Amino acid sequence: MSANKEVEDPPPLESSFVKTEEKKKKKKKLTKAGRKKLRQEQTETFSKHRRIIASDKTAGDLQLERDLFGGEAELVETFEKKAAAKREFQQVDDESEDDDESGIAEDEIPEKKRKKKNIKKPVWVDEDDEKTELGQVVNAYTRGKHQKLEGSKHSYKNYVEKRFESVYGSSPDWAKVKADDAKDEDDPLLMRSTVYLDSKRDALPAGDIRLEFCAELNSEQIEGSLQAVQFHPWSQVALVAGTAVVVSLYQVTVTETNCVFHATRSIRFKSRELRSATFSANGNEILVGGGMKSRNLFVFDMLSGETKTCFFPKDRQFPCWQHIAVQPDGEFIVGKGYGDEENCVHFISGSSKQWISTVRLSDTVKAFCFSPCSNYLLVTGGYGDEENCVHFISGSSKQWISTVRLSDTVKAFCFSPCSNYLLVTGDGGYIHVVDARLRRCVKRYNDSGSLVGTAIAFSPCGNLLAVGNDSGVVNIYNAESLLNDVSSKNMDPEPMKTIMNLVTTVDILKFNHSSEILAMASSRKENAVKLWHVRSRTAFKNFPAPGKNYGKIMALDFSLHSGFLSFANNKWKAKLFRIPFYPSF
Incomplete structure (x- = not known):
């Protein structure tokens, strides 16, 4: 161009x-x-x-x-x-704007449309789950002379679901699909953040506590003299164990009018005696320890219903399992030896239940516990000159780290929630603060009015420390000021409150999940149990109820969200109470 x-x-x-x-x-x-x-x-x-x-x-x-x-x-x-x-996109957008401007309320939308909107599709579906039959699975694991399951056309998926519900009750809340308009208040993950969540709701009132007695969990009393009562870590199930070598599981359900519970299973173990029973860290198993006559560890799988007996090398005098410590992350189980190996701590694999290693100490082992972070296993014990020692063992390598010698015989101990400090009490009435990172005693306080400390407990929020003694007195301290003053030369701290509702040795101190209730009990006297209101620093007046005899309290536990309280007594009964202030289990 x-x-x-x-x-x-x-x-x-x-x-x-x-x-x-x-x-x-x-x-x-x-x-x-x-x-x-x-x-x-x-x-x-x-x-x-x-x-x-x-x-x-x-x-x-x-x-x-x-x-x-x-x-x-x-x-x-x-x-x-x-x-x-x-x-086309703009036309759809215009139509949606017209619908919004039309003023149609959500309540006026037909129910069927709302349901379709709230239904969530699973991310992935295995088609074989619907096709697999129960007979196919059973026959796949059947060998030799074992009789095969003929003609079973039942769905294996339905069988597994019913099996799960028979053990744990209904499906857990986290497994249920929730509608878009559902409230987040009942989310189990949110309810675990008790320090922040509880501050938004009404505080537990002082004076009289509304406590409804449901019944005895073990109405048939087939467990014998009770050794343990414990609620499941995440399901609505309670465990009761006794000297009859029987462990019973009870499903507890909360309704609008009352609570319903029934026995789901009772397991009798092939042992001469039972010393301890506890749930595993993940809640899928029950660990049962035999005594001196039967030194085996029994593991009951709650899903399969099978019982496994853990045998250990014959050249080792293995634990009598009077006390079982389970690492918080579930990696290890710990027990102490007997006889010539009373000074030994045995590590058992949390997954395979096989013996891993043994740590031999200089003195007899009496008690032990894991730190919340799972990095340390603390062991106490010994006689004579060794009664005032605490031993630190690595939670990962299972090797002895160091021994801290205190001025008094150790009676009770607990870790702080952050695992940085270990607090010990015992003869002499002192509170020893041991730095777990330095493995040395950094401070010693005089427990006000105490001669022998017998129990100690941290609140879940980490702000309070409760210390009980042999006179039935419980002192409440500000834990933050107690730990922050370890480097100073301040005088002994004054307790925030001195509780004198008990007159015999304090054996049990237990805070509920929100740190609003402190339960204290003594096994030396009948009806020696009290519930204390933390915020007002007063005891609840209506518990124990007048004219009621609850016997001697041997074990006590709150449910996951404090909806229930249960304690076992010397009369072979595990009493169950409902706390309506806490709507969840």
């Missing part, structure tokens, strides 16, 4: 993508024939405009354009598709 030739300005290209409100209204009124005519006009305008622009391009540019975008017809078709897609 010559430079002198004047090029006409192309007619304005009317974009099919930019749509004003006026064009929207016009297009809604156009008929099918009108829309077709409009598209033809736009195509002709676009083609004319493209030919004028192409006159300035070289042959190479045109060939490259055809290779990338195709010919003229293909390019027009591509833009038409994009324009149609955008028109």
Whole structure:
């Protein structure tokens, strides 16, 4: 094209993508024939405009354009598709805005539509789960002379679900699909953050506590003299164990009017005696320890219903399992030896239940516990000159780390929630603060009015420390100030409150999950149990109820969210109480 030739300005290209409100209204009124005519006009305008622009391009540019975008017809078709897609999107958006502006309340939407909106589809579904039959699974594991299951057409998936519900009760809340409009108040993950969550709801009132006696959990009393009562870590199940070598599981259900519970299973173990029973760290197993006559560790699988007996090397005098410590992360189980190996601590694998290693100490082992962070195992014990020692063992390598010698015989101990400090009490009435990182005693306080400390407990929030003694007195301290003053030379701290409701040795101190209730009990006298209101620093007046005899308290536990309280006494009974202030289990 010559430079002198004047090029006409192309007619304005009317974009099919930019749509004003006026064009929207016009297009809604156009008929099918009108829309077709409009598209033809736009195509002709676009083609004319493209030919004028192409006159300035070289042959190479045109060939490259055809290779990338195709010919003229293909390019027009591509833009038409994009324009149609955008028109459709804007039309849907306009309709949704019209619906919002129409003022239709959500309650007026039909129930079926609301349900469809709230239903969530599973991320992944295995089609084989629906096809697999119970007989196929059983026969796959049947060998030799064992009788096969013939003709069973039941769904294996339904069988497993019923099996789970028979052990743990109904499906856990986290496994249920929740609607979009459901409240988050009952979310189990949120309810575990008790320090922040409880501050938003009403505080537990002082004075009288509303405590409803449900019944004895073990109404048949087949467990014998009770040794343990414990609630499941996450399910609505309670465990009761006794000297009859029987462990019973009870499902506890909360309803609007009352609580319903029933025995789901009773397991009798092939042992001469039972010394301890506890849930595993993940809650899928029950660990049962035999005594001097039967030194085996029994493991009951709650899902399969099978019992496994753990045998250990014959050259080792293994634990009598009077006390079982389970590492918080579930990796190890610990027991102490007897006889010539009373000074030994045995590590058992939490998964395979096989013996791993033995740590031999200089003195007899009496008690032990893991730190909340699982890094340390603390062991106490010994006689004579060794009664005032605490031994630190690595939770990972199972090797002895160091021994801290205190000034008094150790009676009770506990870790702080952060695992940085170990607090010990015992003869002499002192509170020893041991730095777990330095493995040395950094401070010693005089427990006010105490001669022999017998129990000690941290509140879950970490702000309070309760210390009980042999006179039945319980002192409550501000734990933060107690630990922050370890480097100073301040005088002995004064307790925030001195509780004198008991008159015999304090054996049990237990805070509930929100640190609002402190339960204290003594096994030396009948009815020696009290519930203390932490915020007001007063005891609940109506518990124990007048005229009621609860016997001597041997074990006590709160449920996961403090909805229930249960304690075992010397009369072979595990009493169950409902605390209606806490709606959840």
